[in-house]
Amino acid sequence: DAKTTQPPSMDCAEGRAANLPCNHSTISGNEYVYWYRQIHSQGPQYIIHGLKNNETNEMASLIITEDRKSSTLILPHATLRDTAVYYCIVRVAANDMRFGAGTRLTVKP
Amino acid sequence: GAVVSQHPSRVICKSGTSVKIECRSLDFQATTMFWYRQFPKQSLMLMATSNEGSKATYEQGVEKDKFLINHASLTLSTLTVTSAHPEDSSFYICSARGRPPSTDTQYFGPGTRLTVL
Numbered sequence: 238d239a240k241t242t243q244p245p246s247m248d249c250a251e252g253r254a255a256n257l258p259c260n261h262s263t264i265s266g267n268e269y270v271y272w273y274r275q276i277h278s279q280g281p282q283y284i285i286h287g288l289k290n291n292e293t294n295e296m297a298s299l300i301i302t303e304d305r306k307s308s309t310l311i312l313p314h315a316t317l318r319d320t321a322v323y324y325c326i327v328r329v330a331a332n333d334m335r336f337g338a339g340t341r342l343t344v345k346p
Numbered sequence: 347g348a349v350v351s352q353h354p355s356r357v358i359c360k361s362g363t364s365v366k367i368e369c370r371s372l373d374f375q376a377t378t379m380f381w382y383r384q385f386p387k388q389s390l391m392l393m394a395t396s397n398e399g400s401k402a403t404y405e406q407g408v409e410k411d412k413f414l415i416n417h418a419s420l421t422l423s424t425l426t427v428t429s430a431h432p433e434d435s436s437f438y439i440c441s442a443r444g445r446p447p448s449t450d451t452q453y454f455g456p457g458t459r460l461t462v463l
Contacts, residue, residue, distance in 0.1 A: 273454075280350075280439045280454035281390065324389075333380055334441065334452050336390040 239264040239327040246341040249319075255312040257340050259325030262306045267329050270301060272310045274321040275339070281324065284310065315344045348374045350442050352455035359430055360463055367425045367458045369440030375420035376442035380452065381413070384437040396423060430462045 242260040249255040261270065269288050273281040285292055285299045287308075292299045298311040312319055324339040349372040359365050369379060378397050382390040394410075396402035396417035404410045412434075414426040423442075427434055439457040 271451075275390075278437070278457070278459070280352075280441075280457045283451055283453060286451065333392055333395055335392060336382075338389055 239268055241325045241327055241337055243323075243325055243337065243340045245338065246343070248343050248345055249312075249315045251317060251344055251346050252314055255315040255319065255342060255344070257310040257312075257323050257325075257342065258307065259310070260307045261325070261327045264305050264327050265329075268327050269329070270299065270305075270308050271326045271328065271334065272297070272299065273324045273326065273334070273336075274319075275324070276318075276321040281336075284323075315342075317344050317346065320344045348372075348442070348444065348451075348453040350376075350440065350453045350455040352440055352458050354458060355456060356459045356461075358461045358463065361431050362429055364426055364428045365430055365460060367427075367438055367440075367460075369423045369425070369442070369455050371421045371442040371444070371453075374442075374444040376423070376444055377420065378443045379417050379423040380441040380443075381415060381423075381425050382439045382441065384439060384457075390439060427460065430460070432462045435460055435462045 239261050271286040272284040275281045285297050287299045301308045322339040322341050324336050351370045353368045381393045384390045393408045394402045394404045396415050398417050398420050402415035417423040437457050440455045441452045443452045
């Protein structure tokens with residue numbers, strides 16, 4: 238599976254959009270981009286995933302660049318409860334999830 | 347989304363004893379289950395993968411005789427830490443993946459915090 242690069246930490250003001258970037262320049266055509274988050278002392282929570290097209294669900298939006306070498310997870314209106322470590326993972330469908338260091342997002346009042 | 351439960355959520359045991367952790371998929375059939383371990387301030391590390399009715403596949407460096415995994419049904423997997431020692435103290439998290447069309451996504455349990463005294 239392709240390697241991903243994420244900033245180690247980010248801050249966001251409560252109520253504003255949080256935009257979390259992820260670089261995956263070696264992604265191959267059959268690899269999906271997944272996002273999970275882990276709130277302190279809990280198991281990871283699935284957020285969203287995509288292959289080529291942008292995706293949106295009730296939690297977030299996923300924007301994938303046309304060359305698929307990077308993506309952005311958007312939390313449209315961040316709340317204090319969105320403070321967590323966010324993981325971007327790239328993998329083919331049948332493979333297991335392997336976690337990097339992720340981005341620690343802190344939402345501030 | 348799909349729900350995965352773990353039991354117990356927290357366990358404290360004495361050195362040398364064995365501890366069993368259960369992982370259940372509550373609303374889907376999990377053809378594949380995964381066990382991860384997470385030490386403080388570190389990311390999750392995959393320990394092993396198991397398919398229902400088959401032996402688990404362990405990651406390099408994970409002792410299969412120490413971490414016994416059983417995936418006896420499509421909704422239950424267990425991890426037994428045998429002869430636990432203080433260095434086995436960690437946060438253990440299971441994950442499950444279902445049948446098509448939902449094979450792509452892994453769902454995670456809430457984790458079990460093991461403390462070995």
